[in-house]
Amino acid sequence: MQIFYAPDISEDTYTLDETESKHCIRVLRMTKGAFVRLIDGKGNLYEGVISNPDSKRCTISISGKTENFESRNYSLHIAISPLKNPERFEWFVEKSVEIGVDMITPLICRNTEKTGIKGERINNLIISAMKQSLKATKTVLNEPCLFHDFINLDFKCNCMIAHCNDSFERSKISDVYSKKDNAVILIGPEGDFSEEEINCAIQNKFNQIHLGHSRLRTETAGVAACYSIYFINQ
Numbered sequence: 001m002q003i004f005y006a007p008d009i010s011e012d013t014y015t016l017d018e019t020e021s022k023h024c025i026r027v028l029r030m031t032k033g034a035f036v037r038l039i040d041g042k043g044n045l046y047e048g049v050i051s052n053p054d055s056k057r058c059t060i061s062i063s064g065k066t067e068n069f070e071s072r073n074y075s076l077h078i079a080i081s082p083l084k085n086p087e088r089f090e091w092f093v094e095k096s097v098e099i100g101v102d103m104i105t106p107l108i109c110r111n112t113e114k115t116g117i118k119g120e121r122i123n124n125l126i127i128s129a130m131k132q133s134l135k136a137t138k139t140v141l142n143e144p145c146l147f148h149d150f151i152n153l154d155f156k157c158n159c160m161i162a163h164c165n166d167s168f169e170r171s172k173i174s175d176v177y178s179k180k181d182n183a184v185i186l187i188g189p190e191g192d193f194s195e196e197e198i199n200c201a202i203q204n205k206f207n208q209i210h211l212g213h214s215r216l217r218t219e220t221a222g223v224a225a226c227y228s229i230y231f232i233n234q
Contacts, residue, residue, distance in 0.1 A: 001047075002028060003131045004060075006038040007138075009046060014038060014060045021058035024050070036060060039130060041138030045069035069136040075157075075182045076229050077103040079150055080222045081189035084113040092219035093122055096226045097129035097139045106144040111191030115144060147197055150186075151204050157182035160209045161201040162221055163193045168208055173228045176207040183229055185209075187222045 004020045016024060024030050032053050038046040038060065045066040052059035078101055083089045093104060108115050119141065126139050158181040160173070177183060186193075186201065193201075202208065211224045 001035055001037050002030065003037045003039060003134065005041065005127050005131060006046065006060075007041050009038060009040050009044075009062075012062050013051065014046075014048070014062060016058045016060065018056050022055050024058050025053050025055040038062075039069075039136045041127075041130070041136070043068050043071060043137045045136045066136075070134065071137070072100060072233070074180050074229070074233055075102045076100065076226065077105065077155075077157075077184045078187060078222055078225065079105040079107040079145070079184065080187040081109050081112045081218055082106045082114055082117050082144065083190065083218055086114075086118065088217070088219045089117065090122060090125055092222045093139075093141075094125050094129045095223045097126050097135065098133040099223070099226045099230050100135070101139055101226050102137070103140045103142065105142040105150065107147055107150055107186060107188075108144050109147045109189050109197060110194045111189045113189065113191075117144060119143075147193075148200065151197075151200055151206070155184050157184055159184045159186075159201075159204070159206045161186040161188075161193065161198065161206045162209050162211055162225060163188055163198055164210070164215055165192065165195065165198060167195075168198055168202075170208045170210040173209050173211070173225070174232060176209060177229065177232060179233050185225045185229075187218060187225060190218055 006014050032050055034050045046062050047064040048060040048062040051061040106117050211221050
């Protein structure tokens with residue numbers, strides 16, 4: 001059954017926007033009476049049928065609603081440095097949304113080479129990944145944040161910083177994280193976090209972690225961290 005994004009759904013009928021309508025009618029060639037699913041990005045899954053197969057304003061008659069669809073009993077916030085190659089950062093976003101992440105913050109560190117992101121494009125990738133993986137809650141993409149501003153926020157959860165500096169004592173995620181914990185994980189840039197940043201995180205009670213013996217690219221480390229939390233919570 002096909003899935004479409006309906007962020008402002010509230011009635012018994014819903015009209016898809018022009019982009020979703022065109023995909024539904026012209027690309028997928030769906031017709032009147034076809035069954036579809038809608039997600040609103042707020043945790044709700046709707047079922048319905050196409051009542052007006054217009055390629056610009058396709059109307060869906062809603063027949064059912066499931067609240068808190070596939071909701072998790074933990075939350076995960078990944079703060080990760082943007083990358084010089086934006087496609088690699090976008091790959092991280094896509095895969096982490098498919099696995100399950102609630103919030104992503106582009107983290108501007110001392111060694112970050114490129115500080116900007118294409119917010120609109122990344123939000124579209126998030127929506128596409130939601131539909132692909134059947135997620136009803138939209139991952140929040142925050143504005144880029146400076147490391148020292150982020151580290152001083154008041155997080156009431158399990159906070160971790162993943163880095164590769166062997167002069168600091170690091171633990172496995174499973175040694176510091178417990179099932180159902182809400183978590184914030186920091187992932188550094190290609191040049192890793194600076195010693196000053198690591199020390200600042202330690203002073204702010206962030207647990208130091210590693211993601212295995214291999215030296216991972218930033219985007220791979222981000223996905224590995226997401227999957228580690230997902231795996232522990234299964």
